Amino acid sequence: MSLDQKQKIIIALATFFFITLIIVAWVEGGRRRVVKAPDAVVTSENKDCVDCHRVKSPGIVGQWEISTHAKSGIGCVQCHAAEEGDVDGYEHEGRLIATxxxxxxxxxxxxxxxxxxxxxxxxxxxxxxxxxxxxxxxxxxxxxxxxxxxxxxxxxxxxxxxxxxxxxxxxxxxxxxxxxxxxxxxxxxxxxxxxxxxxxxxxCHLRHNFSRAQARAPENCGRCHLGPDHPQKEIYEESKHGIAFAANRSRFEPMMEEKEWIPGKHFEQGPTCSVCHMGATKNLPITHDVGERISWTLRPPVSEKIDAAAIKAGKRVKSWQD
Structure with a gap:
């Protein structure tokens, strides 16, 4: 084999490996690539706010632009507008608003x-x-x-x-x-x-993008439910649920942003706090009353049913299962 042939083979192999690396990098990067959200709908009543805050507080505008609110045209005025007589209302750039x-x-x-x-x-x-x-x-x-x-x-x-x-x-x-x-x-x-x-x-719904995935993340609850007086975060992280979620997190996170995230339908293991305490199931709707599904209280020295005191007092209490 001549030197010229060897050079051509080496060049061909190098080109092949280079193209392969590019393809692998593209595929792997795609798993973490941020998908550009649809353009935010900036209505006429919100335009001045967005234009000004894009300069003065671009982070806030950037968060809002990727939110579901922005896609629906829900902006600054819809949430921050105040009415005459509101105790916390004040004039700002010609509008009456509340912080x-x-x-x-x-x-x-x-x-x-x-x-x-x-x-x-x-x-x-x-x-x-x-x-x-x-x-x-x-x-x-x-x-x-x-x-x-x-x-x-x-x-x-x-x-x-x-x-x-x-x-x-x-x-x-x-x-x-x-x-x-x-x-x-x-x-x-x-x-x-x-x-x-x-x-x-x-x-729980951190402003101003109000992400479902963020609200459903265990760290969201763990911001407050941690420490010696209420160590729920630590308990969860060391539980089978917490371990399973951590192991599968990269697979779950894209689904966590969807409107529906139902155990047994969209995922098979590793529920977060919100799944059990608030989330929809095949038989239950979403609830924002986080205590509605709790059946036991751990506050007394000896744990008891959450409605035990009411039952002892002769009150008729509807079971959380009903």
């Missing part, structure tokens, strides 16, 4: 979900503000600053990080309609809102 988007605002479109949430234990999480646990965080472990009239002007860092960011704070409004920085920002699940509603949808 806080409460469950009452979300209920304009998501009426059933908001009603279920308001009936849940999550919506009552702000009751910790009057408990001894909160006193421990604010007085014993931290410090609180008050003005001459006795109003709190600076919250305890221990209370903010350890209690309020998960349980929620009472959002107070200043005279100019802006929010009191001693109470805001806050997305605690039981937040007490200026409009009288309780809770924060964005505690």
């Amino acid at each position: 806080v988007v409460s469950p009452k605002d979300c209920a304009q479109c998501h009426e059933r979900e908001a009603a279920e949430f308001q009936a849940s234990h999550h919506a009552s999480a702000g009751q910790i503000l009057g408990s001894l646990d909160n006193v421990l965080a604010e007085v014993v472990e931290g410090f609180v600053e008050f003005d001459a009239q006795g109003n709190k002007i600076k919250a305890s860092p221990a209370a903010v990080s350890g209690c309020l960011q998960c349980h929620g704070a009472e959002i107070k409004v200043l005279e100019n309609g802006k929010l009191d920085p001693a109470t805001w920002p806050n997305t605690g699940i039981g937040r007490l809102n200026p409009d009288g509603s309780r809770g924060s949808c964005s505690a």
